[in-house]
Amino acid sequence: MGINPFKQKQVRSQYIPTSNYLPFKVSNGFAIPNETIDAESALTNSDIYSVTYRIASDVASCDLQTDNPVLKNLYKRPSRLINGYGYWQTTLINLILNGNAFSVIHRDPKGNPAWLENIPLNQVQIKLLDYSIDLLYIINYQDERGTQEVQSKDMLHFRLMPFAGSSANQYTGISPLQSLVQEINIQNYSNKLTLGTLKHAITPNILLKSPAGVLSDEVKEKLRTEFENFNSGDNSGRIAVMDQSLEMQSIQINANVADFLSNVNISQTQIAKAFNIDVTYLDSEKGSQQSNIEQIRSLYADSLQSYMKPVESELEMKLNCDAHLDVNSAIDIDNQQFIDNISKLATGTTPVIPPELALQKLKDKGVI
Structure with missing residues (x-):
């Protein structure tokens, strides 16, 4: 009997959990329930609800700056069912509370992105193919579409703080809630x-x-x-x-x-630290004591970058174009900061820009 020198190629793959939360942990050889926090329970805390709503709403309010008209239209009208603001607010809330958010890219017959669909965390399973050549997303739509496999090029997977604790965990994110398990x-x-x-x-x-x-x-x-x-x-x-x-x-x-x-609630400082924002946005009393409002706004804008960059980077990778979220469109509603900046550039002993250009900038912004 001859031996076949060409052995059948074995394709190995592994499944990656969409969450870093494990229902059990091992202690002294015993499996005991792990202390975890689910998103719905976390939202019953008024401070967590406030900071989640604030971050998600502000990032969803950012205008997208891109030279790609397809992406610009996709960002403005991502869904067939809800408006763009509501869609991105939902996406950011999932990202903040779960560390991961999933949006399937539906394409037209020509292969161009046509619309997006948010997929809940519990309906997604991730498969890492052999040699890490690709990620497959197995989606249970829970409707007549059944279960389908989606390639990574057709899935927007937004992540917060991917941690390479193992070779697979580097492909999923971690929610800030995980750092508040003991406190909650x-x-x-x-x-x-x-x-x-x-x-x-x-x-x-x-x-x-x-x-x-x-x-x-x-x-x-x-x-x-x-x-x-x-x-x-x-x-x-x-x-x-x-x-x-x-x-x-x-x-x-x-x-x-x-x-x-008065002493049984989670410290607002701990929550603000976990979500990487200044505590003055949770504590109005501390905020009223601050004299430099512009500095507070600048610190908050820097904090929002932690949630904006995962969105920008994923859009650029999957849609192959530049994408930038304008944070000023969200936090500078009355254009006061923009006016102050233009005024500083156009006045003084050595103005950076001439008055005519400053006036044009104010007109382009819609201030005058």
Whole structure:
């Protein structure tokens, strides 16, 4: 029997999880549930909701600057179902809360990008082909289209902080929420303790004492009902006239309860640090103390670059053209910063640009 020298080529591939969250972790040889945060639960925290909404809305408001008319139209009208602002806001929210966001590029018969479709994280599975020649995205559309494989050239995969902890993890991103796992779990335990504290702290605030000795339940109920009727309805707020045999006392709720409640929330500083923004955008009191508003705005614009660059870079790679998101179109709504910059360039002892050019720039911007 002859031996075939041409062995069949084996194609190896591996599946990459679309999230760095693992449901279990191994500790001392035991598999125990891992502490994770899902996006919907995270949004119940008002500070996380605020920072997520703010970042996603501002990046979605940025105008795209490109010389490619196809990309410009695709960015402005990406979906057949929702407007461009809503589409990119959804994309950024998924990117922020999951570390990954997926948009399928649907093409026309000529192969040009025609429209985009957001795909939820739980409907995507990534396959890394042998020799890392390509990534395949297996999508379960959960409709009549069923399950389909999409090549990387037809998938916009936006990532935050790809981490090469293993050879496969470098192809997926990590959400800022992962750095807040311990803090949010602590808050959950604190909330349970708070409810228990409130349950025992909220007691009746009026106490009636009778020197008549031990009263039966029927007599107590009658006194309580008569007192409530006397001090409610039309009698509410009127002067109370007490029988000499009764004594009324007012009960104060322990003042420590308020102090306890003020310390159970996640620090706004920790959340701002995790999402890479200045804490003044979460704490209005600190923001009002800042005198240099322009500096705060500049710091925030720098922070937004962390979320804009993944979008720009992916659009450039998959659509083979330059793409730049103009952050000023999102944070300089009244054009005040633009006016100040033009004024500084056109005035002074050594102006950089002549007044005629400054005037033209203001007209082009729509200021005048």
